[in-house]
Amino acid sequence: xxxxxxxxxxxxxxxxxxxxxxxxxxxxxxxxxxxxxxxxxxxxxxxxxxxxxxxxxxxxxxxxxxxxxxxxxxxxxxxxxxxxxxxxxxxxxxxxxxxxxxxxxxxxxxxxxxxxxxxxxxxxxxxxxxxxxxxxxxxxxxxxxxxxxxxxxxxxxxxxxxxxxxxxxxxxxxxxxxxxxxxxxxxxxxxxxxxxxxxxxxxxxxxxxxxxx
Amino acid sequence: xxxxxxxxxxxxxxxxxxxxxxxxxxxxxxxxxxxxxxxxxxxxxxxxxxxxxxxxxxxxxxxxxxxxxxxxxxxxxxxxxxxxxxxxxxxxxxxxxxxxxxxxxxxxxxxxxxxxxxxxxxxxxxxxxxxxxxxxxxxxxxxxxxxxxxxxxxxxxxxxxxxxxxxxxxxxxxxxxxxxxxxxxxxxxxxxxxxxxxxxxxxxxxxxxxxxx
DNA sequence: TAGATTGTTAATCGATTAACAATC
DNA sequence: TAGATTGTTAATCGATTAACAATC
Numbered sequence: 164x165x166x167x168x169x170x171x172x173x174x175x176x177x178x179x180x181x182x183x184x185x186x187x188x189x190x191x192x193x194x195x196x197x198x199x200x201x202x203x204x205x206x207x208x209x210x211x212x213x214x215x216x217x218x219x220x221x222x223x224x225x226x227x228x229x230x231x232x233x234x235x236x237x238x239x240x241x242x243x244x245x246x247x248x249x250x251x252x253x254x255x256x257x258x259x260x261x262x263x264x265x266x267x268x269x270x271x272x273x274x275x276x277x278x279x280x281x282x283x284x285x286x287x288x289x290x291x292x293x294x295x296x297x298x299x300x301x302x303x304x305x306x307x308x309x310x311x312x313x314x315x316x317x318x319x320x321x322x323x324x325x326x327x328x329x330x331x332x333x334x335x336x337x338x339x340x341x342x343x344x345x346x347x348x349x350x351x352x353x354x355x356x357x358x359x360x361x362x363x364x365x366x367x368x369x370x371x372x373x374x375x376x
Numbered sequence: 377x378x379x380x381x382x383x384x385x386x387x388x389x390x391x392x393x394x395x396x397x398x399x400x401x402x403x404x405x406x407x408x409x410x411x412x413x414x415x416x417x418x419x420x421x422x423x424x425x426x427x428x429x430x431x432x433x434x435x436x437x438x439x440x441x442x443x444x445x446x447x448x449x450x451x452x453x454x455x456x457x458x459x460x461x462x463x464x465x466x467x468x469x470x471x472x473x474x475x476x477x478x479x480x481x482x483x484x485x486x487x488x489x490x491x492x493x494x495x496x497x498x499x500x501x502x503x504x505x506x507x508x509x510x511x512x513x514x515x516x517x518x519x520x521x522x523x524x525x526x527x528x529x530x531x532x533x534x535x536x537x538x539x540x541x542x543x544x545x546x547x548x549x550x551x552x553x554x555x556x557x558x559x560x561x562x563x564x565x566x567x568x569x570x571x572x573x574x575x576x577x578x579x580x581x582x583x584x585x586x587x588x589x
Numbered sequence: 590t591a592g593a594t595t596g597t598t599a600a601t602c603g604a605t606t607a608a609c610a611a612t613c
Numbered sequence: 614t615a616g617a618t619t620g621t622t623a624a625t626c627g628a629t630t631a632a633c634a635a636t637c
Contacts (some may be wrong), residue, residue, distance in 0.1 A: 165583060174604070178582060182575035185557065199618060208559070209570055211605050211618090219620055227619040228613040244578045245585060252577075258558050264474030269557060269574050274581070314577065317452050337584035344482060345399065346421070354583040358577040361482050362395035363569040364465075364527065365457045368487070369391055370378060370460060370567040371526055371550035387628070412594060424594090425630050432596055440595040441637040 175215050183207070184217070185244055188237040199230035246274045253311045255327055256319035257282040257290075257297050260342050264316060278310055283323075300327075307334040314338050317319035321345045329357075339343040380433035390430050396420070397430070398457055401450040440473035459487045464525045469532035469541055470495040470503075470510050473555050477529060478506040491523055496536075513540075520547040527551050534558045541568075 167173045187207055191198060200218075202212040205267070211362065218224055221243055225231045241247050252270075254261050257280050264270075264276060280297045282288060290297045298306060305341070313360045315336045319327055324343040331339060332352050341347055344362075347355055380386045400420055404411060413424040413431075420427070431437055431444070434456055435518075438444045442464065454460050465483075467474050470493050477483075478490060490492045493510045495501060511519060528549045532540055537556040544552060545565050552568045554560055560568055 176604075179575070179581060182578040183559070185578070186575075189556075201618080207408070210606060212608095213604095215618090215620065216605080218508060223620070224617050226613060227611070228617045232619065245580060245581045246578070250581055254438050259481075260399040263472055266472040267573070268472075270577075273574050273578060275577055314580060316461055316577075338580040340573075340580055345403075346396070354580055356580045358571060358573060358576060359395070360398075360480070360553075360571060361486050362392070363571060364483075364488055364529075365395040365398070365459070365486060366392045367527060367551040367553055367567055367569045368458045368463055375379060389628075414594080422602045423630060425632095426628095428594090428596065429629080438595050439637060440635070443594065447608070 168222050177220055180217055181240065181244060181333045184214075185237070185240040185246070188233060188240055190362055191233045191291075192237055195233060197230045197232050200225070203231070237304065240241060244273075246272075247318040248274055249276050249309060250274050250314055251278045252316060253277070253279050253281060253307070253312050254295075254316045254318060255281045255300070255331075256291060257284075257287055258318060258320075261316075261318035262292055264318065265295055275314070278312060279306060281306075287302075298353070303330060304334045307331075307336060312336065316342070317342045317347075318342045381435050384433070384508040386433045390433055393430055394453065394457060397427075398450070398459070401446060401453055405450055405489075408446060410445050412455060413438070414442070457486075459485075461487055462489050463487050463527055464489055464491045464523060465527040465529060466490070466492050466494060466520070466525050467508075467529045467531060468513070468516075469493045469530065469543075470497075470500055471531060471533075475505055475530035476485045476531075476532060478508050488527070490520060490588045491525060494519075516543060518549045520544075520549060525549065527553060529553045529555070530560075531555045 165173050165178065187203065200214040204211040204214045215225070220313050222239065224236055225237055254264055254277060261280060265280065271276060277295055280292055280295050281300045281303055282297055283300050287297050288299045313336070315331050317324060317327060317339055321343045322339070324345055325348055328347045328349055334350065336353065338353055338376060339347065341355055341357045344359060346357065349355055378386050378391065388432055400416065405518055413427040416561055417427045418425040435452065437449055437452055459555060465488050467490060467506055475494065478493065483490060490508055493508050494513045494515050494516055495510055500510050502511060503510045526549070528544050530540060534556045537558055538561055541552060541560045545562065549566065551562065551566055554568055554570045559570065562568055
């Protein structure tokens with residue numbers, strides 16, 4: 164239960180919309196000084212009411228008769244999402260997905276710093292992948308503590324995902340971004356966000372089949 | 377508006393849960409003959425009511441006093457999600473993400489067949505990436521028609537994403553899986569699913585900050 | 590048959606939108 | 614000041630859960 168400015172619970176849907184607001188304010192940054200909830204809603208395809216209510220969970224950022232100051236909102240949202248402070252992150256699993264993530268540019272401009280990689284496979288332990296060292300998964304707990312790691316990105320086979328996830332929790336990891344195609348069984352001990360590529364493309368596959376011409 | 381078994385509209389949330397049901401039935405496949413909505417719900421962390429109502433949009437798959445036959449449900453869901461029929465797909469953008477997706481194994485076992493890659497960069501056009509040819513984006517329209525391509529996966533810079541998206545629509549592409557970090561402006565002409573990696577990790581970043589110890 | 594469990598309708602819950610007083 | 618637009622509360626809408634008759 165995450166609380167907002169006056170102690171009310173912020174719905175998860177609202178939290179998950181926050182980065183989207185940030186994207187729009189980032190884009191608006193060189194497009195003018197201010198924007199009203201009406202205009203922003205039109206831009207984002209949502210209602211002015213939703214814009215105002217969503218933002219109001221985090222603070223009173225607007226001004227009557229004026230709207231929202233773009234620079235200010237961008238900086239407030241950056242603070243809320245911790246975009247300008249470094250979030251130490253590790254990637255577990257140095258396969259196809261794990262390797263691609265080491266090259267994923269947008270992380271750095273979002274404060275996400277990939278500190279190390281972990282794998283079980285002896286042949287790649289000690290290797291450097293895009294200037295990031297591959298560590299033995301055995302040393303996970305120590306590394307996480309010593310280096311103050313907050314987020315783990317899991318890119319491991321689904322067969323070992325739950326085992327890895329529970330050891331991450333034991334290590335004191337604060338949140339997991341999971342790419343393995345299963346739902347981790349963590350009983351809400353720590354927040355998890357899933358990226359289920361196959362789920363998305365299959366939903367699409369269903370929707371295009373059913374579309375009238 | 378996608379309609380279910382008796383013409384009622386299927387909510388989008390339900391469609392997006394379908395692949396998840398498939399994952400569970402796939403896993404259950406060697407775990408017994410039948411399962412009740414109660415047991416499945418416990419497994420998935422949802423209510424028995426939700427399981428029954430969700431599945432009922434697509435057909436009457438259960439039997440009173442028995443539950444759902446696992447093999448049957450798996451095969452029904454496979455049919456609904458077109459897992460066993462080939463869905464011709466192209467990837468636009470041969471950068472870090474596009475290349476990684478050519479190596480993404482789970483596609484093939486979900487019926488997703490990556491037929492070709494497209495890019496603007498002359499230096500890579502004609503190259504083979506993991507046995508898939510990189511084509512000139514200029515030839516998109518012809519290729520899509522001739523090869524009966526249904527889905528395009530977009531892994532292009534956000535600056536050109538909307539332009540590419542609208543040409544995809546013109547080509548007759550039926551659906552888009554978008555990895556570019558923006559919301560495509562398609563006015564619901566065709567279905568789009570987004571994979572916003574940064575949005576997910578930023579939401580996580582917010583949630584871990586706010587968690588009580 | 591009796592117990593189990595479905596599919597569906599009704600009740601509840603939560604999220605979105607509308608309305609509006611406050612005020613820049 | 615008058616017009617614009619906020620933040621918030623009330624009304625509405627949609628999704629989830631509970632209840633239950635049907636029936637295997």
